Amino acid sequence: MTELRLTLREMRLIIERIVQAAGVTPGLLFAARDAAVVSAVLPVAGFANLSTEIAALAASTAKPARLSEGEDGVLHVDVAGQHPWLVAEALLDLAVERFRLTGRGEVLARGAVSPREFGVVKGLAEKHGLAATCSATADGMLLQIRPRPAQAISLLDRIRYEGCTVEAGLWWPLYHASHAALAPDSFESRRHAGTIRVEADGRIIGRNDEDETDLAMLAADPSRLHPASIP
Structure with a gap:
């Protein structure tokens, strides 16, 4: 089994x-991205089930939640009916606020698809120092806040x-799905990539200090390249 060591940035x-x-x-x-990353590495869904959860996320629509005491x-x-990745941060904020005000931070979430994904709050709460x-209950998923050991590494x-170790066979399908989400490589897409834009008539929009960029390859007629005056 081949394993890869991933950085947080590339994940x-x-x-x-x-x-x-x-x-x-x-x-x-x-917020959804960070919830997905936490779900993969804790693991909640884990890398093996991340594609399934992303499909469930795609079928979910953001909408107002209903609160009651x-x-x-x-x-x-x-x-x-929302996916937990869409609302985990908001529910965590509510729980943290109640904890700081009253010493008891508990929120019961109901009506979610893939309710186990509320488990991502374990990783998301660390940025609050908490x-x-x-946990699953008869009525839903109960989110609870408590103090966090001061010396614990997040x-x-x-x-x-340290990076994150993952089986190569689980990572590459995600990598290729991400690549497929990009705009297809074309002459047009290359002219509009990066910090500048090269128009069809040769005008350069943006900073003209790309020392390592051969702008001639981005224009049908390189002799017509000229910077535009952009405030």
Whole structure:
């Protein structure tokens, strides 16, 4: 079995493209991406089931959740059929707020597809300096906040320092799916890539200091290349 050691940056890059191609609302893109990364490496879904969860994410639509206060003092949230990656950050924020104000941060999530994916809060909560757990109950998934040991290394810091080891056969399908989400390579796409744009008439839009870029290959008639005046 061949294993690869991945950096946090390349996992985010590859998974972000796939999540974006799944149709996630732009304002939720980074939150869904980070939830997916945590799900893969904790693991919750793990790399083996990430494609299945991304398909479930693609079938989910962002919509308003319904909040109510339970008699037990737990905040109840009906997420109306959304995938947990779309709402995990928002529910975590609610739980953290209640924990800081009252010392008890508990949110009961109901109505989600793939409810086990709320388990990503364990990794997402670390940036708040807190720990989170998620457990199944008869009524839904209960998210609970508690203090985090001060000396404990976070999941993301561990990946930054050590990388993440994954079986090659699980990673390459994700890599190729990410590549397929990009615009096809063409003369047109090359002219609009990077920090500058080369128009069909040879005008250069943007900074003209690309010392290592041969702009002649981006124009049908290189002799017509000239910078445009852009404020």
